[in-house]
Amino acid sequence: MFRPNMFFLLLLPPIIFESGYSLHKGNFFQNIGSITLFAVFGTAISAFVVGGGIFFLGQADVIYKLTMTDSFAFGSLISAVDPVATIAIFNALNVDPVLNMLVFGESILNDAVSIVLTNTAEGLNRGQVSDVNGWQAFLQALAYFLKMFFGSAALGTLTGLISALVSSLIL
Template identity: 60%
Template sequence: IGSILVFAIIGTTISAIVIGFGLYFLGIAGVVYQLNFLESFAFGSLISAVDPVATVAIFHALNVDPVLNMLVFGESILNDAIAIVLTTTILESTDGATSTAEAILMGFNRFCLMFFASAGIGVVFALISALLLKHVDLRKNPSLEFGMMLVFTYAPYVLAEGIHLSGIMAILFCGIVMSHYTHFNLSTVTQITMQQTLRTLSFIAETCVFAYLGLALFSFKHRAEPALIVWSLILCLIGRACNIFPLAILVNKFREHQITKKMMFIMWFSGLRGAISYALSLHLNFSDETRHVIITTTLIIVLITTLIFGGATMPLLKFMRATKNSTSKRLRRKKKDREVTLSKTRE
C-alpha cells in the first residue's frame, strides 16, 4: 500500500506540475494555445488522472505478475481521487489579489485539508459501521443489515460534499476500511448480496460513462488546437515518466519485491487517461473559448490513449513475455484463450 500511495499522491502531483509548467511556458513562447497559470495547472491536474481499464483487463487475461497488477490497479483507483482533489484545490485557491507564491501555499494547505479531512470522514464512518455491526446482531435480518451498509457507504460521500470536501476521497477510504473490518461482521447472505450489488452498479456506471464519452464526440461544440493536443500528449508521457521511473527507484529501496525495469516500463505505458479527466474538464469555470479548447483537448487525449495505448498493451506484453524462456507454448495458448473483459469489477 505504501508504494501505491507514493505513486498516486506524489506521482500524480509530479505529473500535474510537469504538464502545468510545460503548457504554461509553451503558451508564453507562442508554441501552443496560451493558457494562464491557473488554467495550465488546472488542466495539468485533471489530465493526470489515469484510468487503465483496458490494461487492467489484459493483465487479468494474461495473468501477469500480481505485484504489477496491484500497483497499476491500486494507483488508478487512488489516482482519480487525488486528481479530483488537486483540480478542485487549484480552482478554489485562486484570488486575483494574491501572488503566485501565496496561491501555491494556499493551494497546498487546501489540498492537505481536503485530503486528510475527507479521508478521515471515510475512516470514521467505516469504523463506526464495523463497531455497530459487531455489537448489534443483525444476522437474522439481512434486509436491515444490507440497508445499513448502503447508508454507511453513502453517508461519508454526502457529508464530505456537503462541507465542500472530496466525496470520492471519503467514500474511497471508507470502502478500504470497510473491506478490512466491517465486511467480516456481516452475515454471509449480506456479504454476498453487498458484493454482487456493488459490482453490478459499478459495471453499469462504468458502461454508462464510456458510452457518454463516445457520444460526447457528437454532442458538444468542439474547438481543436492541434499544437496544444500534440504537446499535451507529449507532456503527459514525460510527466508519467517523471512519475514512474524516479519513484519506482525510490520505493525499491524499501521493498522486498523489487519493481523491475520491465514493470516500470509497463506502468509508464499503462498511463491511459479516462472518464475522470473528461468529467473534470466539463466543470471548469473558464471563458467559453478556453473551456471548449480544454474539453476538446481532454477528449482527444482520452480517446488516443485508450485506443492506441490500450490497444497496444496486449502486443507489448506478449512481446516482452516472449523473451522469457520459462514460458511454455501450452501455457501461452491457455492464456491467449482466456476471456478479456474491460471491467474493473471482475472478480
C-alpha cells in the first residue's frame, strides 16, 4: 500500500535533487529576493484567497461546506502550480534568462511553501495549534508555519553540509 509519507521520503527527494543540481546557480541567487517574494507571498495569498473562497461559498450553500481549516488546506494544496509547459516554451523561444529563472525558481520554492502551509492546516486540525479565536489563532498558526519552514530549511542545509563533508573526505 502506498502511503503519502512514502512520496515525501522516497519520490520527492530525487526530484528536488535533480532540480537543484541542474539549476543555474548564478541567475538563481542573483534573483533570490524576487523568487522568494513570489514563492512565499504569492503562494500564501493564493492559498488564503482560494481557501477563503471555498469556505465562503460553502457557507452560502453554493458548494459543499468545509471547515475553515479544511478550506485552507485545500487552498494550500491547489496553490502550488507547476509551470512545466511554460518553462518548456521559454526554453524553446530562448526567453530572457532572468524571466526563465524567476518562473523556474518560483516553481521550485512554491512547492515547499505549499507543503508547509498544508502541514500548518493539518496542525490546526490535529490540535497542534490551539482552538482560540482571532489573532491568537492566526499568530499560533504563523508561528507553526515559521517553525516548519525554517526548521526544514535548517535540516536540509545541515544534511547538505554533512553530505558535502563526508563526500570530500571520501573523494
